[in-house]
Amino acid sequence: MAEATGRTGEAPVTAAMLVIGDEILSGRTKDRNIGYVAEFLTNIGIDLKEARVVADDIQDIADAVNALRARYTYVFTSGGIGPTHDDITADGIAHAFGVPVIHHPRAVEILKEYLGDRINEARLRMARMPEGAELIENTVSKAPGWRIGNVHVMAGIPAVMQAMMDAIGPTLRTGARMLSETVEGRGIKEGDIGGPLGQIQAVHKDVMIGSYPHSDGTRFTTSIVIRARDAGALAAARREVEALVDRLAAETGD
Incomplete structure (x- = not known):
């Protein structure tokens, strides 16, 4: 898969995703959160630029959080805020910020109200x-997340992470979608279209053009994905890509 990146006139709102947990790295648990967060953020105009997975280690969590929070507008983490001894996300992030860990008074109230005896x-x-x-807010199991x-x-x-994203969404600064x-x-192969596609990308600097090889069931072909924040720029680049595909398809008799 090849993707060329472009620039926009307005600085985008950016984000990183940090997945925390030994169970992800061992393969015992398959992550289902990165893709959801990526789609959620894309739909509201935030660019997910990086995703990392780290082990349940206080220093590793702190190092990753400090690197990501300095680089991006927002950082979103998942995992490690449960009731067991190895849920140490709070400790790692507190270490990153240089503050102590406390029992949040309102969180204690919520848990006592929900769990009773x-x-x-x-x-x-x-x-x-x-x-x-x-x-x-956590509308599913009540135990709150935090920022x-x-x-x-x-x-x-x-399911809990998704409910928390719904709660977070309205509080975020967003950019143009x-x-x-x-x-x-x-039927055009990625190797055949790569050179001229790069020339189109060089002209349309505010557009991102990616080529993605795949099989359509009977042959190998390439899908060209064009992305931009400006509809006019997107349409102009699409016209050139379509003209390129028409030319190459005619040469191969497709």
């Missing part, structure tokens, strides 16, 4: 977070 020391761990953190600075911390369970259109290559 089932509350215990382990479940109260879900109220642990860095001092100064603000709560993120500190530009870092948003969510559960690893997909990325528009996207696809031109099918009609």
Whole structure:
């Protein structure tokens, strides 16, 4: 897969996703959150620029958070805020910010109201977070996520994480949505279209053009995806890509 990147006149709102957990890295649990967050953010005009997976290690979490929060507008994390001894996301992020971990008073209240006599020391761990953190609502299982600075911390369970993203969404600064259109290559191989596609990209600097080889069931072909924030720029680049595909298809007799 090849993708050329372009520039826009307005600085985009950017984000990174940090997935935390030994179970992801061992393969025991398959991540289902990165793709959801990527689509969610794209739909509201935020560019997900990077995704990382780190182990349940306080220093590794802190190092990743500090690197990402300095580089992007927002950081979103999933995993490691549950009731067990190895749920140490709060400790890692507190270390990144240089603040202590506390039991957030409102989070404790929420858990006690929801769990009643089932509350215990382990479940109260879900109220642990860095001092100064603000709560993120959890409509599924009540145990809240939280934000500190530009870092948003969510559960690893997909249904819970998705509910937290719904709560976060209205609070985020967003940019212009990325528009996207696809031109099918009609049997043209990526190696045949790569050179002239690069020439089109060089002219249309505010457009991103990616080529994606695949099989349409009977032959190998290429899909060309054109993305831009400006509809006029997108249409102009598409016309040139379509003309290129028509020319190459005619040469091959397609």
